[in-house]
Amino acid sequence: MSLREDLGQMQKALEARPHLLRLGRLFSQTILFKVDEDEFYLTFERGYLTTVTPGPSRKTPWRFAFKTDAQAIAAFWTARPDPGFHDIFGLVKIGRAEIDGDILELVKNLRFFKEFMALGREART
Amino acid sequence: MSEIEQIVGRYVTIVVQGVSQRIYFETAGQGRPVICLHTAGSDTRQWRHIMNDTEITGQNQIIAFDMPRHGKSLPPEGYETQEYLLTTETYIETVLAFSAALGLDKPVLAGCSMGGRIALQLSAMHAEQFCGFIAIEASDFQPAWYDIDWFHRPDAHGGEMGAALVSANISPYAPDVERWNTLWMFMQSGPGVFRGDLSFYTEDDSLIGRLGQIDTRSAPVHIIVGAYDLTCTPEDAQRTARAIKGATLSIMDELGHFPMSEHPEGFRPFFIDALARMPLSD
Numbered sequence: 001m002s003l004r005e006d007l008g009q010m011q012k013a014l015e016a017r018p019h020l021l022r023l024g025r026l027f028s029q030t031i032l033f034k035v036d037e038d039e040f041y042l043t044f045e046r047g048y049l050t051t052v053t054p055g056p057s058r059k060t061p062w063r064f065a066f067k068t069d070a071q072a073i074a075a076f077w078t079a080r081p082d083p084g085f086h087d088i089f090g091l092v093k094i095g096r097a098e099i100d101g102d103i104l105e106l107v108k109n110l111r112f113f114k115e116f117m118a119l120g121r122e123a124r125t
Numbered sequence: 126m127s128e129i130e131q132i133v134g135r136y137v138t139i140v141v142q143g144v145s146q147r148i149y150f151e152t153a154g155q156g157r158p159v160i161c162l163h164t165a166g167s168d169t170r171q172w173r174h175i176m177n178d179t180e181i182t183g184q185n186q187i188i189a190f191d192m193p194r195h196g197k198s199l200p201p202e203g204y205e206t207q208e209y210l211l212t213t214e215t216y217i218e219t220v221l222a223f224s225a226a227l228g229l230d231k232p233v234l235a236g237c238s239m240g241g242r243i244a245l246q247l248s249a250m251h252a253e254q255f256c257g258f259i260a261i262e263a264s265d266f267q268p269a270w271y272d273i274d275w276f277h278r279p280d281a282h283g284g285e286m287g288a289a290l291v292s293a294n295i296s297p298y299a300p301d302v303e304r305w306n307t308l309w310m311f312m313q314s315g316p317g318v319f320r321g322d323l324s325f326y327t328e329d330d331s332l333i334g335r336l337g338q339i340d341t342r343s344a345p346v347h348i349i350v351g352a353y354d355l356t357c358t359p360e361d362a363q364r365t366a367r368a369i370k371g372a373t374l375s376i377m378d379e380l381g382h383f384p385m386s387e388h389p390e391g392f393r394p395f396f397i398d399a400l401a402r403m404p405l406s407d
Contacts, residue, residue, distance in 0.1 A: 080297045083352045087293035093270060093355050103272075108281045110289035 001124065003038055004054065006077075009123035011049045014116055021047040024112040029105065031113075032065035035073055047112070064101035066117070072096035077120040088117055132176045134197075139222040141193075142215055148223060149197035150190035154182025157256075157405055158232035160224060161189040162240025164262075164383060165326055166276075166287050166319030167310040168196025171237065174389035175396060185400060188232070190223055192216075194318045209321030213329050216243045221251060233403045235259035235396075238357065238382060239326045245346070245365070249335035252344045257403035259396070261349045262382045264361035265336060265368065269327035277317040284312040287319045294382030296353035298391065307386040341371030347399045348372060351380035373402065 001009075014020055024047025032055070033040045039055030041062060053060065068076075068091055075085040084094035091097035099106065106113060134151045151169050153176040161172045169189040176187045191198040194209060201207075220243060224232060234255045236244040241263025248258045271290060276283040288311035295304050311319065339346060346369055350362035359376050366374040375395055377384060384392035 084355070086297050086353060087355070089270070089290070089293040090355050104275065107271075107275050107286050107290070110286060111292075114289060114292065 003035055003040065004052070006120050006123045007033075007040060007042070007049075007052045010116065010119040011052065013119040013122055014047075014049055017115075020112065020115055023047065023115070024109065027109045027112055029063040030060065032060075032062040032067075032101075034065060034067040036069050049116075062101060064099060064103060064106045066097065066099055068097035073120070074124075076117075077124040079121060079125060088114060130177055131179070131182065132173070137223070137226050139219070139226050141219045141222055144201045146193045146201055146219070147199055148190050148193070148226075150188060150223070150227075151176060152186060152188050153177065154179075154184075154186050156182075156184040156186055157403075158186045158188060158227075158229045159400070160220070160229070160232050160234050161187060161385075162220070162234070162236030162243065163189065163192070163195065164238035164240060165322030166195075166291070166314045167307075167383075167386075168192075170196065170310055171307070171383060171386040173386070174393075175385055178393065181397065181400070185233075188227065188229070192219065194315055194321075200315070209317050211239075211321050211325035213243070213246055213325065213331055216325065217246060217250065220247060221254065224254065231256040233257050233259065233400070235261065235399070236263065237261040237385065238263065239322055241348075241357075242326060242332065245339070245369075246332055246335065248341075248344060248346050249332070249338045252340060255344055257345045257347075259347050259349065259399045259403070261384065262351060262354050262357045262362075263348060264350075264357045264365040265333045266330040267327060267356060267361060269323065270355075273320050273323040273327060276323070277320040282312075283316060283319060284314045287314060288312045291356075291382070293355050294353065295387045296351060296379055296381040296391075298353075298379040299381065299387040303387050303389065307383050310386075336365065336368040337370075339369045339372070341369065345402055345404070346372040347402050348374045349377065349384070349395050349399060350374070351377045351382060351384050353379075353381035356382050375399070 030043045041053040041060045043051045084090045132153045163171045168191045172189040194200045241260035244258045244260045288308040366372045
């Protein structure tokens with residue numbers, strides 16, 4: 001499955017989770033998701049992922065970015081990841097991901113974003 | 126089916142650094158006293174499964190208390206104008222005053238995270254008052270990998286942000302119900318409490334220079350750490366254990382930073398093993 005397809009599955013899974021949409025009701029931002037050299041701009045509107053735009057683009061502003069590599073995100077998207085691969089901050093701590101931009105905006109919406117990112121586990125399995 | 130648990134809760138007032146503190150505590154069982162300390166930003170409920178484990182409470186009196194401002198222990202008078210920043214000195218005095226108020230005779234001291242850190246501090250500075258130390262998810266020092274000021278601000282809910290952050294430290298093997306019970310306690314944490322605890326945990330490195338003072342011949346030290354703990358990693362705990370002559374260490378492959386709360390069944394054998402390493406009361 002390609003990353004674009006993963007994100008499409010995650011978009012559908014998000015819309016099927018009322019609690020997650022409720023958590024994200026104040027989250028309307030564009031964020032950059034970068035895996036190796038593949039870039040995707042994810043635009044959320046009140047918790048819904050409305051568009052997934054492949055990059056790279058120098059014209060698209062983003063609030064924060066989550067950057068990792070294909071092996072790391074594949075390990076993160078397993079049902080029971082190994083230590084360090086089990087959380088987005090774990091990936092950062094073991095040096096397999098970076099978070100750039102407005103980290104406070106991420107932290108304010110941390111549960112929403114973490115649970116959204118974890119939807120990739122469902123997409124991959 | 127309804128069932129009344131064996132845990133009993135009471136209050137005791139102690140004086141710490143001249144300030145009166147009304148402390149909530151719970152007890153269960155009979156036998157050797159074991160004081161159990163909760164993590165930063167949480168409370169005594171983290172120990173609920175150990176306190177309801179009749180195999181453990183058949184031979185041990187498990188005692189857990191809420192630090193001031195945590196759980197059901199109210200903040201001290203005048204808190205509304207004070208900035209809460211826990212210090213090693215205050216924390217040590219609180220534990221000693223609590224133990225003295227209950228008239229405990231050389232209890233085992235078990236603590237998790239910041240509770241484990243202060244257990245190691247007490248093993249270095251007041252070992253004669255305890256018969257042994259169980260330091261869980263504890264090490265010499267960890268600088269913050271986050272900004273502690275995130276967790277006390279007027280435009281966001283510090284408890285919910287704190288819970289979302291510490292969820293990084295919970296193992297994927299943890300049962301969902303206990304994962305969310307564990308996170309609920311952080312969500313309930315009072316304003317500025319988690320930040321004030323983290324100030325102690327991430328900025329006070331005084332234990333590093335004291336590890337060599339610890340004499341495990343008079344009071345053993347056993348360290349337990351979970352592989353999924355991002356805050357106190359197995360490497361942090363191993364480094365600390367190596368610096369304490371005679372300290373022992375167990376690594377829990379499928380647990381995280383809140384083992385007694387997030388995955389009680391997984392933690393249980395490690396805690397029973399740790400208790401077996403502690404001397405029995407006279």
